[in-house]
Amino acid sequence: MNDRYGTDVLAGDWKAPPRGRSREVTAERGLVVEDVQTGWCGAVVTVEKAGGLHVVHLEDRRGKTKAFPLGPGFLLDGQPVVLVAPKAAPAPATPTRTASGSRAVAAAPARVALGSRIFVEGRHDAELVEKIWGDDLRVEGVVVEMLDGVDDLGAVIRDFRPGPQRRMGVLVDHLVPGSKEDRIVQAARAVPEAREHVLIVGHPFVDVWQGVQPRLLGWTEWPVIPRGMSWKHGILAELGWPHATQADVAQGWKRILGSVRTFTDLRPELLGRVEELIDFVTEPV
Known part of the structure; x- marks a missing residue:
């Protein structure tokens, strides 16, 4: 059935701005947005709290960084957006086992060292x-x-x-x-x-x-180092890591321990x- 008088001009979202209404977007690192007021366009580097307000740092294509208040006033692909802070990562669960496989004791009080x-x-x-x-x-x-x-x-x-x-x-x-x-x-x-x-x-x-375990270093067995050669230096050489100095040995052990x-x-x-x-x-x- 035709409406002889046409549609009601006030029936839709007649107050919407030409670019559309803003939507919330998380200010994830690398997101490229434009500040409406200054025209500054850049990628999100970080979000931090300063003076009680959240601030987003944008880095332009020349590597220059500028800070803006987090919130409305940005364009993403030409559409208005409200930048919101990323949600904090949930706190890691309290481990139930120690590295040795023992049952973990949460919030154990400090204990006086034994004589043993x-x-x-x-x-x-x-x-x-x-x-x-x-x-x-x-x-x-x-x-x-x-x-x-x-x-x-x-x-x-x-x-x-x-x-x-x-x-x-x-x-x-x-x-x-x-x-x-x-x-x-x-x-x-x-x-x-x-x-x-x-x-x-x-x-x-x-x-x-x-x-x-040698598997942590990509081996099935630890290599045999010839007699007359420093064992630790020889191991690092087998791994293809620096091995000329004692500092190299210390750094090599740090990498092994870290595995x-x-x-x-x-x-x-x-x-x-x-x-x-x-x-x-x-x-x-």
Whole structure:
């Protein structure tokens, strides 16, 4: 049926501006918009709060950046938009397990350190133990100390003066029959102070680096480094990483350690020995 008088001019959105009404758009990084008042056109670099107001920073094609109040007054593909701040990412869920696989203890109060200690050969050993077992050791109040080698292990045991409330656990690298480390450990176990309250265990690896699963570095097995060559430098060379200086070694270890996330990234020969030491120094008297 025809309307002889035509449609009602007030029936639609007759107040709408020529470009249409604004819609909300999240100011995501890289979004290209134009400020209506100044004509400045640029990509969103960041959104921050300044003076109680949200501000969006736009970078033009010359690399210059300018700040504008977040909200209305922008064009996106020629259409008006209201820029809104990106929603904050939800807080990560509280982990239920530690890196070692133990049940996580939320908001555990600080605990006074036990008299008992775990000793490891060097910094890299200590850093790896901290990464996997640090949360557990803090809950138990166990401190890990560095020996800087085991050549004077017997003297370290005597100086520590182990006892029922002061147990001593020691992790030794390359503890295999016939090795120098094996002879040192046998002599240390013969020290009278070590008979009851000292546990010395070891893993078979040349260095604690080998306790990391080789798959994390793209290998099926750790390579064999020829005698006469520095083992760590040789490993870094096999990886194609810088290896000329001690700083290169430190950086290389940082990359290897960074690949480790949980106990599944370590080899069983190392895992079992550290767990054994933790049980020993925390066993109730």
